[in-house]
Amino acid sequence: EVQLVESGGGLVQPGRSMKLSCAASGFTFNNYDMAWVCQAPKKGLEWVATISYDGSSTYYRDSVKGRFTISRDNAKSTLYLQMDSLRSEDTATYYCARHPLTTRVYFDYWGQGVMVTVSS
Amino acid sequence: DIQMTQSPSFLSASLGNSITITCHASQNIKGWLAWYQQKSGNAPELLIYKASSLQSGVPSRFSGSGSGTDYILTISNLQPEDIATYYCQHYQSFPLTFGAGTKLELK
Numbered sequence: 001e002v003q004l005v006e007s008g009g010g011l012v013q014p015g016r017s018m019k020l021s022c023a024a025s026g027f028t029f030n031n032y033d034m035a036w037v038c039q040a041p042k043k044g045l046e047w048v049a050t051i052s053y054d055g056s057s058t059y060y061r062d063s064v065k066g067r068f069t070i071s072r073d074n075a076k077s078t079l080y081l082q083m084d085s086l087r088s089e090d091t092a093t094y095y096c097a098r099h100p101l102t103t104r105v106y107f108d109y110w111g112q113g114v115m116v117t118v119s120s
Numbered sequence: 121d122i123q124m125t126q127s128p129s130f131l132s133a134s135l136g137n138s139i140t141i142t143c144h145a146s147q148n149i150k151g152w153l154a155w156y157q158q159k160s161g162n163a164p165e166l167l168i169y170k171a172s173s174l175q176s177g178v179p180s181r182f183s184g185s186g187s188g189t190d191y192i193l194t195i196s197n198l199q200p201e202d203i204a205t206y207y208c209q210h211y212q213s214f215p216l217t218f219g220a221g222t223k224l225e226l227k
Contacts, residue, residue, distance in 0.1 A: 045209070
């Protein structure tokens, strides 16, 4: 069974940093591209970033470029999101999601999400 | 960036009825469209990919259609467990974008 379990969220002050983790199990992690998707309270879904199966390629939405870094440790089957210079508008639930084994990228499995609140 | 316009925002329907949700892309996305279901307090779940391909384990009362810029999600024989918010998402290119969602409620 595919499982994605996020951790590392909480309350953080504006301008500070936070690192999210996503522990993957039930599949061969290093075969799959992975992503982070966020959802602000009572709002819709927004793709944040994607990383290729081997970490060689990364893609970001414009609003997080230069502030967020997606990375992975295939030996630990873990995905990360380093979030720097956090802003109040980054407040959201962050989901770890798996891209399927195709050349195009939708999301076939999602974690349960972790809440990040940016506030003083 | 490709914009996804989803309608309606809210939908009220009765059990056993059929409903349709539409999604319009700002440019041709060549069928690279997925639909997700999100129940209250839960993570989204994939329903349909490549516009009309049903994800494994999803009931056959869910179906998708469309091409070019216009796509439809249809739910037939509405069941209580279908009450949720539904999102479309294109994957023609980065950045990946979602529709704003359609909240389905029981009449």
